[in-house]
Structure formats: C-alpha cells, structure tokens
Amino acid sequence: MEHRVRAPLSEGDVYRLSAGDVVWLSGVIYTARDKAHQRLSEVSFDLRGGVIYHCGPLIRDTTVVSAGPTSSVRLARYLPHVLDLGVRCIIGKGGMPGAAELIRGRAVYLAYPGGCGAAAARSLRVRGVSLPELGMAEAVWELEALNLGPMVVAIDSHGRDLYREVRESAKRHLKL
C-alpha cells in the first residue's frame, strides 16, 4: 500500500502504516546523528509527533546538496530517550536492533534508500538549525520535506521488523 503522510504525525497516522508499505512524507523533519543524540534534550525544537532523520547532510550555504540516511544501528542505544521526547517517526537505513519492541504502539521506522543523497536533497529545504557548533554533519537541521520518498515501512508499530525477518531467514538458510 502507498501512503502520503504529513509531519507531525498523529497516533492514527502511525497505526495505519504496516511493514512493507511505501511512504512519501511532507512536513518538518529533524536530522540527528551520533553527537546530536547525546544532546537531544538541549535541542530547541519541539519533537512531539515529530520525525527524526538519521542523516548528516551536505549543505552549501543554506542549500541541501546531498542528504541520504546514515546507519541507524549506531543510534539504537538512544531510542528510549528519543521516544520519551514524543518522536513518532524515525527515518534511517539498516534498521535498529531491539527497536520493534520499543516502538510498538508508539512510532514507526521508515527506510530511505541508502546512498540516495542527491535525490533526497531535491525534496528538502533548510528551515533552521540547532546545535550548529557540532558541525555540518552532526548539527540538528530543521528541514521542510516535500514528498520525501519512496520510503519503506521497515519496522512498524505493530511489532513487525523486516530487517529481523530477513536476517533470521538468512541465518536459517546458512544452517541448511
């Protein structure tokens, strides 16, 4: 199923998205990677219902030049804190071990195709920045997305985690 959704997301928006669905997203999103996650409480933006994008963009002046996802696995340790701040959607690549249990009934994880920074940049505009002292890649950029996608619902709010299913199937295949 294909969905067009707008951030911030409601509980109902999240509930309607099932693993394997394709999503195009518009509205405000926030980039955050390693250093920003350590200081997320200091971020000046309201993250309730918000979207966190695991991304360290390449920005020239205030133009987004290239902005694909970074590996979410490094940020899995911060997920409980991120959810406590009210975030309902995480965009990244590669998935987050243990996320399915934590986001159940609360949030959704969308996979943006890794490496596709040029295409993503065409759908993103800079609105603001928080923690700029962390540098271009690590700062929290407030971006306006216009039909960002295609993204795949990879971990849904109903307990399904496509990465885990694929990995477990690969391991079963190796044991045969």
Place this chain on the structure above:
Amino acid sequence: MRRPDVVEATEAVLRRAQTSLPGWVVRSIESALRRERSEIARYHLEAILDNIRIAEADARPICQDTGLPVFHVEIGDRCHIDFDLWEAIAEGVRMATAKGMLRPNVVDPLNRSNTGDNTGPGMPCLIVDGVAGDALRITAFPKGAGSENMSFLGMLNPADDPLDYILENLAERVSNACPPVFVGVGIGGTFDQAASLAKRAVMGIPGDSEEELLLLKRINDLGIGPMGLGGDTTALGVKIERAFCHTASLPVAVNLQCWANRRATVIVTEDGWSIE
C-alpha cells in the same frame, strides 16, 4: 611535473568521482533490477538508479557521505616530481571541501574534533605503486563509513572454512553496508596483508573466477537484498586476492563497498592533466 596541476587534478577527479559512477557499475545495478523478484527490492534499485541520474544531472554528490579521501597513486618511473606529492593531493582535497563538493568528515580518532577540511595526519590515504611511463595516475576512491564500518578481518584457525566465516559475518552485517555491495576478499599473508589485499580486491572489482562467482551466488542466496529488506540482490560483485601464508595462520579480510562504487581517474603529465 607542476604542483598546481596535481592540486587542480585532485580537485577535479574528486568532483567527477562524487557526481557520477562508472558505466559498468550502473549497468550491474540495471541488470540486477531486471533479475530481481522482490517488489521492495525493485523499489530500492529503481530509487538508486534515479539517484544516480539526478546526481549527474545536478552535479551533486551521489551520497551525502562523501567519504574519506582515499587515492590509488601510480607513479611512472620517468615522472619528475620535485614537490611533496602527498601535500599537493591534500591541497586538492582541501580545495574540493572548500567548494562544497565534500562534507567535512575527517576527525581526530580520540577527541573526535573535526579538522573541517577532510585532511589530517594520515588523511588523505594514499596507496602508492611504481609503474612504467612518464605519467602520474591518480584514482580517487572516496570511501563512506557505512560500508567501511561493516568490513571485517579474522585470524582463522587453518582448519576453519573461510567461506563459512565470510557468509556468517555478511548475514549479520551486510544490511548496514548499503547493499547491494561489492565484496573484496583478502585471504592469506599476514594480518595487515590480508586487509590490504581485500582493499585492492575491491578496488579492482569485477571478478569472474569460478570461486568468485560461487561466493557471489552464495551471498545472493542469503536473500538479504537491497538495504537489508529482502531480495535477490545483496552483492553485485566479488573479487578475491590471495597471498601465501604461515602454516599456522589463515587470515581472512573482507572490505565492503556500497553500491555507490565511486571512482574516477586523472592522468597528470608535464603538459597538464586530463580525466580518464
């Protein structure tokens, strides 16, 4: 040979490597799309091909992770170089960064402070070979962290099966390396030789020996697929390089390269430079 030519050539070759992929890389993704049976996988492969077209049309970096500045430098035996070659290439990297073609990625490994210009002790990383001729050949291999972080090396027991070791690790790790990937395998030698062979293998892709094609098939049979979401296309190519090793050792290294297999070459001579 003039230093300003090397600086300019380095900046130009980085720009080319960041914004367009070699034709054979694009064709290998296109042919994977034709074979792919999973719908989610086809979505991803189509998005990847769109992204490659957009990057080239807009002259934007394909991926925001413009990587570490890694270069293969082949120096002709009749080249006359009377300046610090590493420093000239570093200057080209700084120039490309200042022009917004490279994201500042290079940090101190311990205090994590960013140098802001993509250079620092040991960076750029040069892999140097002496060759015949009067030209200097510089190939840029920008290396992103996603695939580099998922690379691995093991000092196996000689009784172990290297194929099992490789497949078990890939099953666990490859979904974070932006698959479909290219896989460089180094077997044998010493600890550092195995890593270096794996690096040279992935620089030299594609491979078509019987064992390379068998490993490629076994990786794709895992069903991990593009971005780890399932499918027939996990790897696009495998290359194996080997060195003889100690009777008590079996070093095995795997260097992964994401689908954005960026590379471009510039030739510098006494007369100037040209992108190959």
